[in-house]
Amino acid sequence: MIRTLPLTCSRCGKVFTAQDHLYYQDDFTAQSFKDIKLVCDDCIREWKEKWQIDHAEFHEENYVLTVTITLKDGTVYKNMDCTPMEDTESVVTGEDIPPEAQHTLYEYYVTFAQKRESQQIKDCFFTKEAEGKMSADITTVGGERYDKLVFYVEDGYLKTEQDVPDYVMDGLVIAYKSYLAQEEMLSTASQPAPRMPQRKPMPESQWNTGEGYGSGNTTGGFGRHNRNPFGGF
Ligand SMILES: [Zn+2]
Numbered sequence: 471m472i473r474t475l476p477l478t479c480s481r482c483g484k485v486f487t488a489q490d491h492l493y494y495q496d497d498f499t500a501q502s503f504k505d506i507k508l509v510c511d512d513c514i515r516e517w518k519e520k521w522q523i524d525h526a527e528f529h530e531e532n533y534v535l536t537v538t539i540t541l542k543d544g545t546v547y548k549n550m551d552c553t554p555m556e557d558t559e560s561v562v563t564g565e566d567i568p569p570e571a572q573h574t575l576y577e578y579y580v581t582f583a584q585k586r587e588s589q590q591i592k593d594c595f596f597t598k599e600a601e602g603k604m605s606a607d608i609t610t611v612g613g614e615r616y617d618k619l620v621f622y623v624e625d626g627y628l629k630t631e632q633d634v635p636d637y638v639m640d641g642l643v644i645a646y647k648s649y650l651a652q653e654e655m656l657s658t659a660s661q662p663a664p665r666m667p668q669r670k671p672m673p674e675s676q677w678n679t680g681e682g683y684g685s686g687n688t689t690g691g692f693g694r695h696n697r698n699p700f701g702g703f
Pocket of ligand 1 (some may be wrong): 479480481482483484509511512513514643
């Protein structure tokens with residue numbers, strides 16, 4: 471059966487002519503060829519012209535990367551989920567973006583990633599101060615230094631006496647947690663080995679005293695009924 475497919479743009483609704491290729495919108499719900507969403511050259515041109523990026527700001531929280539894009543025409547796309555693709559040097563977002571704009575976005579991403587890298591904490595040394603306070607000497611990868619940064623924990627939150635950027639605070643919290651964990655480990659290691667548990671009868675309710683463990687233990691034992699499933703001591 472031969473059918474015809476009119477070249478009608480799915481965006482502007484105009485009938486158009488085509489040269490050597492057609493633009494169409496990806497659509498996984500399309501059931502048959504006639505459902506294909508064609509896009510005319512004019513709409514493609516308009517779309518490419520629209521996607522002139524004026525500014526892009528990346529943000530990462532809990533390993534989720536988002537980007538807020540401002541176009542030259544003033545349109546703002548806020549906090550879009552996005553994925554940088556190193557092999558194609560582009561950034562893919564939920565919005566349809568022309569390849570040229572995806573590349574531009576990638577340049578913004580590289581700048582963001584470099585800055586983020588430089589803000590990582592390279593060194594952090596702790597000193598115990600008076601009144602239960604601590605101080606930290608911090609150096610970032612980018613060479614920023616924070617000397618004798620006094621901090622303390624209050625109501626479960628780490629607080630510094632001077633204002634520091636968020637990335638320093640985040641790094642400090644992580645470093646201090648691992649410092650505390652290490653302290654704990656060292657103090658446990660330096661304690662004498664735990665004594666053997668005393669043979670104190672356990673409350674009966676904690677043990678299975680039902681039948682069904684064979685003949686039970688009749689040679690001495692643990693507990694009144696000598697039916698300790700773990701055998702006698
Ligand atoms: Zn069109």
